[in-house]
Amino acid sequence: MxxxxxxxxxxxxxxxxxxxxxxATREKQMGLWRELILSYHxxxxxxxxxxxxxxxxxxxxxxxxxxxxxxxxxxxxxxxSGHGEWEDDxxxxxxxxxxxxxxxxxxxxxxxxxxxxxxxxxxVYELHSGEDVNGMSFEGADEQLLxxxxxxxxxxxxxxxxxxxxxxxxxxxxx
Amino acid sequence: MAHxxxxxxxGALKKKGETSKFTKKAEEIKTTSLKSAMETVKQLxxxxxxxxxxxxxxxxxxxxxxxxxxxxxxxxxxxxxTTKKSFWSFLQMGDFYHELAVKxxxxxxxxxxxxxxxxxxxxxxxxxxRRGTKFRLNEVVTNYSADDIVVAIGKLKQLxxxxxxxxxxxxxxxxxxxxxxxNDHVQVIQLAQNAGGGITLNSVSDMIGWEDDRVKxxxxxxxxxGMAWIDRYEGLxxxxxxxxxxxxFVM
Numbered sequence: 102m103x104x105x106x107x108x109x110x111x112x113x114x115x116x117x118x119x120x121x122x123x124x125a126t127r128e129k130q131m132g133l134w135r136e137l138i139l140s141y142h143x144x145x146x147x148x149x150x151x152x153x154x155x156x157x158x159x160x161x162x163x164x165x166x167x168x169x170x171x172x173x174x175x176x177x178x179x180x181x182s183g184h185g186e187w188e189d190d191x192x193x194x195x196x197x198x199x200x201x202x203x204x205x206x207x208x209x210x211x212x213x214x215x216x217x218x219x220x221x222x223x224x225v226y227e228l229h230s231g232e233d234v235n236g237m238s239f240e241g242a243d244e245q246l247l248x249x250x251x252x253x254x255x256x257x258x259x260x261x262x263x264x265x266x267x268x269x270x271x272x273x274x275x276x
Numbered sequence: 277m278a279h280x281x282x283x284x285x286x287g288a289l290k291k292k293g294e295t296s297k298f299t300k301k302a303e304e305i306k307t308t309s310l311k312s313a314m315e316t317v318k319q320l321x322x323x324x325x326x327x328x329x330x331x332x333x334x335x336x337x338x339x340x341x342x343x344x345x346x347x348x349x350x351x352x353x354x355x356x357x358t359t360k361k362s363f364w365s366f367l368q369m370g371d372f373y374h375e376l377a378v379k380x381x382x383x384x385x386x387x388x389x390x391x392x393x394x395x396x397x398x399x400x401x402x403x404x405x406r407r408g409t410k411f412r413l414n415e416v417v418t419n420y421s422a423d424d425i426v427v428a429i430g431k432l433k434q435l436x437x438x439x440x441x442x443x444x445x446x447x448x449x450x451x452x453x454x455x456x457x458x459n460d461h462v463q464v465i466q467l468a469q470n471a472g473g474g475i476t477l478n479s480v481s482d483m484i485g486w487e488d489d490r491v492k493x494x495x496x497x498x499x500x501x502g503m504a505w506i507d508r509y510e511g512l513x514x515x516x517x518x519x520x521x522x523x524x525f526v527m
Contacts, residue, residue, distance in 0.1 A: 110522075114518070114521065115474060115507040115509065115514070115516060116474075116505035116506055116507040116514075119505075119506055119507050119508045119509075121505060121506060122506060123499055123500055123502060125389070125502050126392075126499075126502045126505060128389075129390060130505075164509075165507070165509065
C-alpha cells in the first residue's frame with residue numbers, strides 16, 4: 102500500500118524525526134509534517150488517521166522514529182492547523198480534512214451568491230453532487246466535512262439548516 | 277661621498293630657491309608617465325572593444341569564453357555590466373546578469389527556511405534547471421555557469437543586499453542572510469560536508485582539536501540560524517546541515 106506513495110526527500114533526513122529546539126526551524130519542520138500527513142492520506146484516500154497505527158512516525162530505512170511525545174506534538178499541531186479533527190476525546194482517531202472547513206464555507210457561499218441561491222434553498226445532496234457544482238471545491242465532498250462548513254456559515258448568519266426526509270435531503274437556506 | 281660646498285646639494289638649492297625647478301621637473305615626469313600609462317590603457321580598451329565587437333556572439337553563448345572576457349575587463353576598470361548607457365551596453369550583459377541575480381535571489385529566499393540562508397551554487401543551479409528557467413543574452417538563450425552566478429552575486433553585493441559567497445571546502449556557497457560566519461563556522465560546516473552526514477560535538481573536537489566551549493559556541497550559532505538541524509539518536513546528538521547534505525537534497 103505504501104509503495105504507491107512517493108515519500109518526499111525530507112522523510113530521509115534524520116533530524117526530521119527530532120522535534121527541533123530552534124523555533125524557526127521547528128516551524129518549518131511542523132509545516133513539513135503537516136504536508137506529509139495530508140498528502141499521504143489524501144493520495145492513498147485514507148480518511149482517518151489512527152495514531153498508534155500510522156506508518157509515518159517511523160522510517161526504518163534511516164532508523165529514525167518519533168517518540169510518543171513527539172507524535173503528540175505533531176498531531177496537536179496538525180489538528181490545530183485545521184486539516185484534522187479528533188473523532189473523540191481519546192485523541193486516537195483523527196479525521197483528515199483535506200480541505201479546511203473554513204475554506205469550503207467561503208467557497209460554498211461564493212458559489213451560492215454567484216448562482217442565485219441567496220434567499221433560496223438547496224439540499225445537502227445538491228451541494229456535493231448537484232449539476233450546478235461542477236468544478237467547485239466542495240463537489241464530491243464528504244458529507245461530514247460539508248456539514249462542518251455549513252455550520253460555520255450558520256454561525257455567521259449566512260445560512261440556516263433544516264431537516265429533510267433523509268440527511269442528504271436536509272436543506273440549506275442562504276442569506 | 278663628500279659634501280660639496282657651494283653650488284650643489286639640496287641645502288644649497290634651497291638656499292638658492294632652485295627647488296622650484298626640480299619640483300617642476302618632477303611634475304613634468306609624473307605627468308608624462310601618467311599620460312603614457314593612460315595612453316596604454318586607452319589602447320588596451322580599444323583592443324578590448326574591438327574584441328567584444330568581433331566576438332559578441334561567442335561571449336553571449338559560451339559561459340567559459342564570457343568568463344575569460346570579463347577577467348580581461350576587470351584590470352582595465354571596464355565594467356561591461358554597467359546599466360548606464362555606454363559603449364558596452366550593446367553586449368546586454370547588464371540585463372543578463374541582473375536577470376540571473378533576481379532568479380538566484382528568488383531561489384535562495386524560497387529555500388531559506390530549510391537551510392538557514394546558506395546554499396551551494398550547485399544546488400541553486402539544479403533548482404533553476406529543474407524549474408526550466410532560461411536566460412537570454414543578446415537575444416539568444418544561453419547557458420550559464422557557476423562563474424556567471426558568482427558575477428551575479430557580485431552585482432547583488434554591490435547593491436548592498438547582504439548576498440555574498442563563502443567557500444566551504446571546495447564548494448562555493450551563497451549566503452543570503454546577514455549572519456556573520458567566521459572561520460570556525462565554516463570549518464564546522466566543512467567537517468559535516470566531509471563526513472557526508474551528521475556530526476557530534478565530540479567528533480568536531482576530535483577532528484579539529486578545539487575545546488568543547490569553542491565547538492559548542494560555533495554549533496549553537498549554526499543551530500540558531502537554522503543552518504544546522506539536530507538529530508537525537510540513541511542518546512547522542514548529531515548535527516546535520518541541509519546545505520551540504522546530499523548533492524541534490526531538496527527539502
